[in-house]
Amino acid sequence: SSLAMAILESMREPVTLTDKPVNVATSIGMAISTPDITAEKLIQQADMAMYWAKQNGRDNAKFYEPHMAEKVSGQFQFEQEIKEALDSHQMFLVYQPQVDSSSDRIFGLEALIRWQHPEKGLVSPAEFIPVAEESTLINKIGEFVIDSVLRRLSKWQQDKVDVVPVAVNISGRHLISEGFPQFIERTLRHYKVDGRWLKIEITEGVFIHDVHESIEIMSALKTLGVEISVDDFGTGYSSLHYLKMLPLDILKIDQSFVLESGDGAEGDKICEAIIQLAQNLDLQVIAEGVETELQAKVLNDLGCNLHQGFYYFRPESEETVGERLRQQSKRLA
Numbered sequence: 001s002s003l004a005m006a007i008l009e010s011m012r013e014p015v016t017l018t019d020k021p022v023n024v025a026t027s028i029g030m031a032i033s034t035p036d037i038t039a040e041k042l043i044q045q046a047d048m049a050m051y052w053a054k055q056n057g058r059d060n061a062k063f064y065e066p067h068m069a070e071k072v073s074g075q076f077q078f079e080q081e082i083k084e085a086l087d088s089h090q091m092f093l094v095y096q097p098q099v100d101s102s103s104d105r106i107f108g109l110e111a112l113i114r115w116q117h118p119e120k121g122l123v124s125p126a127e128f129i130p131v132a133e134e135s136t137l138i139n140k141i142g143e144f145v146i147d148s149v150l151r152r153l154s155k156w157q158q159d160k161v162d163v164v165p166v167a168v169n170i171s172g173r174h175l176i177s178e179g180f181p182q183f184i185e186r187t188l189r190h191y192k193v194d195g196r197w198l199k200i201e202i203t204e205g206v207f208i209h210d211v212h213e214s215i216e217i218m219s220a221l222k223t224l225g226v227e228i229s230v231d232d233f234g235t236g237y238s239s240l241h242y243l244k245m246l247p248l249d250i251l252k253i254d255q256s257f258v259l260e261s262g263d264g265a266e267g268d269k270i271c272e273a274i275i276q277l278a279q280n281l282d283l284q285v286i287a288e289g290v291e292t293e294l295q296a297k298v299l300n301d302l303g304c305n306l307h308q309g310f311y312y313f314r315p316e317s318e319e320t321v322g323e324r325l326r327q328q329s330k331r332l333a
Contacts, residue, residue, distance in 0.1 A: 004028045004061035012059070027053040028061035051075070054134065078131050081117070086140055091115050093148050094315035095166070097324065098286060098308040101300055106328055108199070110167045110308065111149050112315050113141065133171055142174040147187055150198065152318050154191040161322055162329040167199040169231060175202060176213055181220035188224060195225030201252070203231050211242055218247045229286070233274060243281060251278045255289020255309070262294040268302070275304045 011026040029050025031042050045064035053062040062068075085091050091113055098108040115123040132138040149166050156163050174180060188195055200221060218228050229250030230243075253274050260267025271287070278285035287299045290309030299307060316324075 004030060008059065008061060025058040027058050029053055029064065030061060031064040075131065075134075078128070079135055079137060082115075082128055082132055082137050083140075085115055085117070086137075086144055090117060091141075091144065093145065093152075094317060095321040096308060096315040097313040097321065098167075098306065099312045100305060101296055101307050102305045105332070106164060106324060107306065108165045108167060109321060110169075110201075111145055113145055133173060136173075138171045139174045139177055142168075142170050143183065145169075146184065146198075150187050150191040150193050153193045153197050156322055156325070157193070159322075161325050163197055164325065165197050165199050165227065167201050167229065169201045172202065175200075175217060181217060181224070184221060184226065185224055195221075196227070199227045199229055199250070201229045201231040204233065211245065215246060222247050229284075231288075240277075243277075248281075248283060250284045250286060252308075253285065253287045253304070258287050258289045258295055258299070258309070259291065262292065262298045268298060271299065271304070272302045275302050279303065 007028065008026055011024055015024060027050050029046045029048065029052070031045035031049060033042055037045075048068045049062045049064040052068050053060050056062070093111050094114055095109040095111055097106045098110065099105070100107045113125055113129075115125070115128060117123050129138070129141075132141050145168050149168055153163055153166060184195075184198070184200075188198070221228060227249040228247065229252055230248060231252050232254040233251045251274060253271055257267055257270045257274070261271050262268070275285050284306065285304050286306045286308060287295075287304050288308045290296050290299065290307045290311045292311055295309075296307060296311055299305070
């Protein structure tokens with residue numbers, strides 16, 4: 001184990017690639033040989049221990065223990081089910097409208113993925129997204145969502161629906177994966193959709209690990225007309241310096257703060273601070289998780305009239321949302 005610790009310590013030193021420092025997270029799995037164990041089984045056990053180390057925060061080392069086998073086997077099986085779900089069209093999108101409370105106009109949508117499992121029924125994203133993020137499956141999910149959104153936008157435009165921008169949540173792993181901006185550009189071109197109808201939502205942690213690479217990728221997306229928003233703002237560890245540097249367009253107030261608003265105390269103060277910060281940085285600010293009339297009123301009084309939440313709409317099918325946009329066009333005509 002002392003050798004493993006020494007390896008971990010040495011790997012924590014940044015590596016310079018193309019004049020940029022890159023930090024590498026290392027996970028080490030170890031297994032102890034016994035007279036009756038084969039080399040193949042020993043490697044399998046070490047691999048399970050490494051997977052366990054990755055599951056428990058990375059940048060650490062673990063010895064194989066028997067209880068790991070069941071957990072890792074179940075995780076692997078779940079990953080295979082996610083892959084099968086993508087291949088067999090078990091996953092689909094719903095859309096939650098975003099509302100300008102000053103006019104009751106739907107100004108945008110957020111695309112949310114759902115999984116209808118043939119045996120388990122509806123599987124929550126809270127169950128399968130964390131598992132997908134541990135592998136390249138999260139990239140496949142991201143590509144599926146973006147492709148589905150742009151295909152739907154294209155269809156709405158062909159049907160003469162007055163579309164609004166659609167926001168898509170993208171994982172940090174996918175954002176910094178090779179060729180991500182090029183994938184966006186190809187897909188926009190394929191469906192003949194202007195980049196201004198697509199918004200990419202990321203969390204605060206994405207740009208902290210490599211701010212320079214994040215700026216480069218976000219700038220490439222901005223040249224396509226795509227807007228960038230920071231989701232769940234206030235729950236991570238973002239630096240105000242980074243916020244100033246990054247080519248962002250929108251901050252989204254995390255729903256945990258919105259749910260605490262209206263009590264005249266801490267919740268209101270945090271929302272007010274985020275709203276003022278966004279305004280000072282010339283960013284739009286959207287409050288998510290608005291569930292009551294009081295919350296909506298408090299946010300309006302604080303200067304935020306762009307809302308998303310059950311008080312207005314729950315996530316809906318593309319057919320229902322498409323009809324809402326048609327009715328809105330008629331109302332505003």
